[in-house]
Structures are given as C-alpha cells and as structure tokens.
Amino acid sequence: MSFKLAKYLPILDWGRRYRGETFVNDMVAALIVTIMLIPQSLAYALLAGLPPQVGLYASILPLFAYALFGTSRQLAVGPVAILSLMTAAAAAKIAATGTPQYIEAAVILAVLSGAILLLLGLFRMGFLANFLSHPVVSGFITASGIIIAASQLKHILGVNAGGHNLFEIGRALIENLPQTNLPTLYLGAGSLIFLFWVRGQLKPLLRRVGLGDKAATIIARAGPVFAVVASIWIVAGMGLADEGVRILRDVPRTLPSLGMPRFNQDLWMQLLGSAALISLIGFVESVSVSQTLAAKKRQRIDPNQELVALGAASLSAGFSSGYPVTGGLARSAVNFDAGAETPAAGAFTAIGIALATLFLTPYLYFLPQAVLAATIIVAVLSLVNITALRTVWNYSKSDFAAMAATILVTLGLGVELGVTTGVVLSLLLHLYNTSRPHFAVVGQVPGTHHFRNVDRYDVISSDSVITIRIDESLYFANARFLEDTIYDVLGKRPDLKHLILMCPAVNHIDASALESLEAINLRLRDGGVTLHLSEVKGPVMDKLKRTHFLDELTGHVYLNQYEAIQDLDAACTRAALGTADPDSGRDV
Structure with missing residues (x-):
C-alpha cells in the first residue's frame, strides 16, 4: 500500500x-x-x-x-x-x-x-x-x-x-x-x-x-x-x-x-x-x-x-x-x-x-x-x-x-x-511520411541467414518467390500504398508463385490495413500467387488470430524469413518435378 x-x-x-x-x-x-x-x-x-x-x-x-x-x-x-x-x-x-x-x-x-x-x-x-x-x-x-x-x-x-x-x-x-x-x-x-x-x-x-x-x-x-x-x-x-x-x-x-x-x-x-x-x-x-x-x-x-x-x-x-x-x-x-x-x-x-x-x-x-x-x-x-x-x-x-x-x-x-x-x-x-512508408524487395545475402534490399546488396533472389519487407506499421494512411506496391510488383513478375510479406518492423495493423491484406490475399489467389507472412511480432499475431484472416490466408506464417525461403524454394522445386506438397510450410 x-x-x-x-x-x-x-x-x-x-x-x-x-x-x-x-x-x-x-x-x-x-x-x-x-x-x-x-x-x-x-x-x-x-x-x-x-x-x-x-x-x-x-x-x-x-x-x-x-x-x-x-x-x-x-x-x-x-x-x-x-x-x-x-x-x-x-x-x-x-x-x-x-x-x-x-x-x-x-x-x-x-x-x-x-x-x-x-x-x-x-x-x-x-x-x-x-x-x-x-x-x-x-x-x-x-x-x-x-x-x-x-x-x-x-x-x-x-x-x-x-x-x-x-x-x-x-x-x-x-x-x-x-x-x-x-x-x-x-x-x-x-x-x-x-x-x-x-x-x-x-x-x-x-x-x-x-x-x-x-x-x-x-x-x-x-x-x-x-x-x-x-x-x-x-x-x-x-x-x-x-x-x-x-x-x-x-x-x-x-x-x-x-x-x-x-x-x-x-x-x-x-x-x-x-x-x-x-x-x-x-x-x-x-x-x-x-x-x-x-x-x-x-x-x-x-x-x-x-x-x-x-x-x-x-x-x-x-x-x-x-x-x-x-x-x-x-x-x-x-x-x-x-x-x-x-x-x-x-x-x-x-x-x-x-x-x-x-x-x-x-x-x-x-x-x-x-x-x-x-x-x-x-x-x-x-x-x-x-x-x-x-x-x-x-x-x-x-x-x-x-x-x-x-x-x-x-x-x-x-x-x-x-x-x-x-x-x-x-x-x-508524419501522416504524409507514414502514408508512403519504405518497402523493399529483399534477397538472401550469400552464405548467411540475412536478407537485404536487392537494390543495395548483391543477394540471391528468385523469380518464383519474392519477399517484400515492410518497414512501417500498417494503418489507414498507408494501406492503399501497400496494395499499390504489391500489385505493381505482381505486374512485373509473370513467373511469380509465392509472395512473402516480411514484417519485422510492423508493430501494429489497424482495421483498414487488415482489409487491405484481405484484399491482397484474394487478388493474389485469383492471380495464382500464394501469400505468406514472416517474422510477425507476437502482439500483431495475437490480433490477427482474433480475425478470419489467418483462416483465409492462402499461404503460411513463418517464424523467420530464412525458414520461409528454404521451405518455399523446396516447394517450387517439388512443383517443377511434379511432387508438390500442399501442406508445406509452418504456421506460427
């Protein structure tokens, strides 16, 4: 007392x-x-x-x-x-x-x-x-x-x-x-x-x-x-x-x-x-x-x-x-x-x-x-x-x-x-800057488990699997910008099979951003592309679990980006050989 x-x-x-x-x-x-x-x-x-x-x-x-x-x-x-x-x-x-x-x-x-x-x-x-x-x-x-x-x-x-x-x-x-x-x-x-x-x-x-x-x-x-x-x-x-x-x-x-x-x-x-x-x-x-x-x-x-x-x-x-x-x-x-x-x-x-x-x-x-x-x-x-x-x-x-x-x-x-x-x-x-947050297409640094911007580093990337790192929390002001960015990438990658949203800097996803993620998931599904998430923070994951988004997500939620790449590269290889495993990947 x-x-x-x-x-x-x-x-x-x-x-x-x-x-x-x-x-x-x-x-x-x-x-x-x-x-x-x-x-x-x-x-x-x-x-x-x-x-x-x-x-x-x-x-x-x-x-x-x-x-x-x-x-x-x-x-x-x-x-x-x-x-x-x-x-x-x-x-x-x-x-x-x-x-x-x-x-x-x-x-x-x-x-x-x-x-x-x-x-x-x-x-x-x-x-x-x-x-x-x-x-x-x-x-x-x-x-x-x-x-x-x-x-x-x-x-x-x-x-x-x-x-x-x-x-x-x-x-x-x-x-x-x-x-x-x-x-x-x-x-x-x-x-x-x-x-x-x-x-x-x-x-x-x-x-x-x-x-x-x-x-x-x-x-x-x-x-x-x-x-x-x-x-x-x-x-x-x-x-x-x-x-x-x-x-x-x-x-x-x-x-x-x-x-x-x-x-x-x-x-x-x-x-x-x-x-x-x-x-x-x-x-x-x-x-x-x-x-x-x-x-x-x-x-x-x-x-x-x-x-x-x-x-x-x-x-x-x-x-x-x-x-x-x-x-x-x-x-x-x-x-x-x-x-x-x-x-x-x-x-x-x-x-x-x-x-x-x-x-x-x-x-x-x-x-x-x-x-x-x-x-x-x-x-x-x-x-x-x-x-x-x-x-x-x-x-x-x-x-x-x-x-x-x-x-x-x-x-x-x-x-x-x-x-x-x-x-x-x-x-x-602040609203203007966060409405146009930094997104980067990332690839794997050779010989490491690290992933960096493809425009800044000599990294390993794939035409069938692409990772977009989001460097900002997602809310109503930047939700549309996220959609536009992903659709622009989708239009330039005809061979794309898997899209990973890497989320180490995402501390919050509001209702407007959740609706955008749902729309992205459906749009990619219709285009034959599977959506995955990686490195989602615990509090954000807790909120997503209270929605239907994870049930409707076409792909998986990975604990870390390296695990996601290993799993999806293997899946693409199996698909090319005609032995694809529909249950590959691990949700967290």
Missing part, C-alpha cells in the same frame, strides 16, 4: 531516506537558488506584463507543490521566459497590459493550465508531448527567444514600444528611437556587456585563479545578482531615477492572498485554448530539463507523474495570485550545480522567496528595469539556436519545413499561432 501511495506522492519515497547531510546540501542549494531567483522572478513578471511581485508569488507555493508530487530531484519550478511571453500574448487578448482584468486573466491561465496538466497526468497521457517534434520545439524556442530579446530592448533604450510579433516590435523601436534615455541606455548596455562577459569569461577566470569547478560555476551563474546590486547602488547614489531611468519602485511586502479567481464562463473559455498551449509547451520544456539532469545522476523521472506535479504547481500558482509556471533550465541547472539532492531544496527555496518578499523588497526600490531586461536578454539568447536550421536541413527536409514554418509564423504572427502551426505541420508531415 505504501509503495503504491509513494508512486503518486514521491515525497514518501525520498523522505524516508532523508538525512542530516542531505538537509545541509539542500539548504545550501536553496540559498544559492533563492539569491538568483529573486531578480529572475521579478524580470519574468515584467516580461509577462504583470506587477513584479506576481513573479515572486509564482515562486512560492508552486515549489512546495512540486516538492510533494515531483519525481525529479533537482528540477526547480517557477516563472520562465517562454511561458511569460505566452501569458502576455494570451492575456493581452482580454485586457490592456497591467489592468486588473489583465492580471486576472494571467491568474486564470495558471489555474486552467494546471487543471489540464493534472487531468492529463491522472489519465497517464504523458505521451501527448510526443506530438511536438524536437525540430518544432527548437524552432519555437528560437523564435520566442528572438521575440523576447527584441521586446526587452525598449527597457534598454528607455522608450515605449509594444507589439506582439517581431515586426511590430521592430517598427515600434525604430519609431521611438529618438526618445532614447541615455542614462538608461548606459545602464542597460553596460549590464548586457557585463552579463555576457560573466556567462562566457568569468568561470574560466575563476578556474585560473584556483577556484573549484563547482564554485566557479555557481558564481558565474549568479552574475545577474551582481548586476542587480551594482545597478541599485549606482541609480540610488547618482539620483538617476530623476533623470528618467525607470525603476522598480515599491514592491508590496506581503505574501500572496489565497483564493480561487472568479469564475466567468465566457472568459475562461476564451483562455482555454491558450492555456492548453501553455500546458503543452511548459510540460515539454520541464520534462526535457528534468530528464537531462536525471541522466547525470543515473536517476529517472516519470513523465505521467510529472504532469501531476506540474499541474499541482501551476494550480497552486493560480490559487496564490501567480501565473503559469514550469521547470526552468537556468534555475534547475544552478540547483543541480549547488548540490541539491531532493525536491526539499525547492521547498526551502520557496521559504527563502517568501522571506525575501517580506523583508528584502524595500531594498529593490531603485532596481532599474533596464537591468532586469538585460538579464532576460542574456538568458533567452542562449536558447536561440540558428545553426540547428542547417543541421535539420541536411538531415530531413520535412522536419526543416516544420521547423522553419514554426519560426517564421512565430516571428511574424505571434507565439500561439507559431506553436499551433508547428504542431499541425508535424502531424501532417
């Missing part, structure tokens, strides 16, 4: 083995992540068009929820750049940025996306993430990173410039360029230069002066904290707020209020589609991060349980005045490098964020928005991977088409249409 319960509450598993040393490691990691998470949470809230404290609120209860239900030991959940951008795009359809209705829409998105993830997890539907191919995800992240970076340039310049896609943002920036605030530009540009230097040069420098790899990594990743502290000191000391530098100002020193957002059916239905996309993207991003970290520790995660954990985290964000959250790459990497051993590190981080909200926010009054924008730009540009376009182009033109379309639509029309385009194209291309 306890084992089954631990499957749904992983804390019962790792909690039983929790020791003092583990507590110390988790506390150290939590302290480091908390320091990094404060400016990051504020920055991502501003990216989402929300008050800065909402980012802090979204970094408290969700961490507790994930600690209860999550299977990754090092994943750190909270606001992330991609979901912040998607939240802004969805909420902007409801109300103007910064209004109470806009904030309410963001909270509802958290509740809806959490509920969707939770339902998917309860029904064990983690496989749905597979509908987003890696090229599509990579293209979406690349395009979103470019849009996010471009959207933050207004804070670096100190101008007002909105827009929902790259072209709108670019036009607004150009139009408002003459209004650039120079002190803001100096602060923003200086922060960018510093943060890029920290990301690329600080760690090697620290290693050269004798610091250990782990410590050097943590210090380098805490670069935004140094920028925040320095910029606050500069702005406060030089009075730059009076020169037009936009600062954070007062952040409420209160913990989030708990409660369910008001229910308005029309409003919730308007946001449902956006919440579904946010759920899908958040789950894919989180699972990819957690699997990467788990592999380094030889641990494993359960994608279905991760759906439950992320759903609980996002629901708790919605119930505590936050917005959609997921596992973030940067904070999770810092959590991992800092030595976190269990999800308890996330719970300790949540306590740190709560304490910072109560006691540290007054010291952030003079924090310039330009510096927060710089931290976002540096973070998201590391996600941009233009070289992947060339790699995918060289490998698969269809995957490149889906990736390129996702990038172009995201840049030109916005994030929601971009990811929708990617998903639809991926499915359509």
Whole structure:
C-alpha cells in the first residue's frame, strides 16, 4: 500500500531516506537558488506584463507543490521566459497590459493550465508531448527567444514600444528611437556587456585563479545578482531615477492572498485554448530539463507523474495570485550545480522567496528595469539556436519545413499561432511520411541467414518467390500504398508463385490495413500467387488470430524469413518435378 501511495506522492519515497547531510546540501542549494531567483522572478513578471511581485508569488507555493508530487530531484519550478511571453500574448487578448482584468486573466491561465496538466497526468497521457517534434520545439524556442530579446530592448533604450510579433516590435523601436534615455541606455548596455562577459569569461577566470569547478560555476551563474546590486547602488547614489531611468519602485511586502479567481464562463473559455498551449509547451520544456539532469545522476523521472506535479504547481500558482509556471533550465541547472539532492531544496527555496518578499523588497526600490531586461536578454539568447536550421536541413527536409514554418509564423504572427502551426505541420508531415512508408524487395545475402534490399546488396533472389519487407506499421494512411506496391510488383513478375510479406518492423495493423491484406490475399489467389507472412511480432499475431484472416490466408506464417525461403524454394522445386506438397510450410 505504501509503495503504491509513494508512486503518486514521491515525497514518501525520498523522505524516508532523508538525512542530516542531505538537509545541509539542500539548504545550501536553496540559498544559492533563492539569491538568483529573486531578480529572475521579478524580470519574468515584467516580461509577462504583470506587477513584479506576481513573479515572486509564482515562486512560492508552486515549489512546495512540486516538492510533494515531483519525481525529479533537482528540477526547480517557477516563472520562465517562454511561458511569460505566452501569458502576455494570451492575456493581452482580454485586457490592456497591467489592468486588473489583465492580471486576472494571467491568474486564470495558471489555474486552467494546471487543471489540464493534472487531468492529463491522472489519465497517464504523458505521451501527448510526443506530438511536438524536437525540430518544432527548437524552432519555437528560437523564435520566442528572438521575440523576447527584441521586446526587452525598449527597457534598454528607455522608450515605449509594444507589439506582439517581431515586426511590430521592430517598427515600434525604430519609431521611438529618438526618445532614447541615455542614462538608461548606459545602464542597460553596460549590464548586457557585463552579463555576457560573466556567462562566457568569468568561470574560466575563476578556474585560473584556483577556484573549484563547482564554485566557479555557481558564481558565474549568479552574475545577474551582481548586476542587480551594482545597478541599485549606482541609480540610488547618482539620483538617476530623476533623470528618467525607470525603476522598480515599491514592491508590496506581503505574501500572496489565497483564493480561487472568479469564475466567468465566457472568459475562461476564451483562455482555454491558450492555456492548453501553455500546458503543452511548459510540460515539454520541464520534462526535457528534468530528464537531462536525471541522466547525470543515473536517476529517472516519470513523465505521467510529472504532469501531476506540474499541474499541482501551476494550480497552486493560480490559487496564490501567480501565473503559469514550469521547470526552468537556468534555475534547475544552478540547483543541480549547488548540490541539491531532493525536491526539499525547492521547498526551502520557496521559504527563502517568501522571506525575501517580506523583508528584502524595500531594498529593490531603485532596481532599474533596464537591468532586469538585460538579464532576460542574456538568458533567452542562449536558447536561440540558428545553426540547428542547417543541421535539420541536411538531415530531413520535412522536419526543416516544420521547423522553419514554426519560426517564421512565430516571428511574424505571434507565439500561439507559431506553436499551433508547428504542431499541425508535424502531424501532417508524419501522416504524409507514414502514408508512403519504405518497402523493399529483399534477397538472401550469400552464405548467411540475412536478407537485404536487392537494390543495395548483391543477394540471391528468385523469380518464383519474392519477399517484400515492410518497414512501417500498417494503418489507414498507408494501406492503399501497400496494395499499390504489391500489385505493381505482381505486374512485373509473370513467373511469380509465392509472395512473402516480411514484417519485422510492423508493430501494429489497424482495421483498414487488415482489409487491405484481405484484399491482397484474394487478388493474389485469383492471380495464382500464394501469400505468406514472416517474422510477425507476437502482439500483431495475437490480433490477427482474433480475425478470419489467418483462416483465409492462402499461404503460411513463418517464424523467420530464412525458414520461409528454404521451405518455399523446396516447394517450387517439388512443383517443377511434379511432387508438390500442399501442406508445406509452418504456421506460427
């Protein structure tokens, strides 16, 4: 009973083995992540068009929820750049940025996306993430990173410039360029230069002066904290707020209020589609991060349980005045490098964020928005991977088409249409590719029991016995193509007596494909050709046995291809000598 319960509450598993040393490691990691998470949470809230404290609120209860239900030991959940951008795009359809209705829409998105993830997890539907191919995800992240970076340039310049896609943002920036605030530009540009230097040069420098790899990594990743502290000191000391530098100002020193957002059916239905996309993207991003970290520790995660954990985290964000959250790459990497051993590190981080909200926010009054924008730009540009376009182009033109379309639509029309385009194209291309699967006429490699494509290898083949290897499962989209392929072969082989369908790659045969096989069997029988199957997998064979197909099959089902060839070649020889055995061959 306890084992089954631990499957749904992983804390019962790792909690039983929790020791003092583990507590110390988790506390150290939590302290480091908390320091990094404060400016990051504020920055991502501003990216989402929300008050800065909402980012802090979204970094408290969700961490507790994930600690209860999550299977990754090092994943750190909270606001992330991609979901912040998607939240802004969805909420902007409801109300103007910064209004109470806009904030309410963001909270509802958290509740809806959490509920969707939770339902998917309860029904064990983690496989749905597979509908987003890696090229599509990579293209979406690349395009979103470019849009996010471009959207933050207004804070670096100190101008007002909105827009929902790259072209709108670019036009607004150009139009408002003459209004650039120079002190803001100096602060923003200086922060960018510093943060890029920290990301690329600080760690090697620290290693050269004798610091250990782990410590050097943590210090380098805490670069935004140094920028925040320095910029606050500069702005406060030089009075730059009076020169037009936009600062954070007062952040409420209160913990989030708990409660369910008001229910308005029309409003919730308007946001449902956006919440579904946010759920899908958040789950894919989180699972990819957690699997990467788990592999380094030889641990494993359960994608279905991760759906439950992320759903609980996002629901708790919605119930505590936050917005959609997921596992973030940067904070999770810092959590991992800092030595976190269990999800308890996330719970300790949540306590740190709560304490910072109560006691540290007054010291952030003079924090310039330009510096927060710089931290976002540096973070998201590391996600941009233009070289992947060339790699995918060289490998698969269809995957490149889906990736390129996702990038172009995201840049030109916005994030929601971009990811929708990617998903639809991926499915359509999958259907197209599997509707024309690879079939090969194969022959026996001399001196072996192996069979290979006659067009690629020097093999032994026969005019009276031909084998077609099927390299795809058979279903409604490719059933007709199978028939056309076999009839084309039949028309070119007047001496054909036996046709073997070699099925080592067939994992499934649906009802439409079964009807095609029945039609092929009858057509070949009428043409004086016997149909055989070989190397049929057990689960497929089990399904065929529940039909009349095997009773009506003119030939036999062979365990392996070599056995089939030996048997049928012997049968053809006997037939030529007038001693054919009608019962030759073995069914399996």
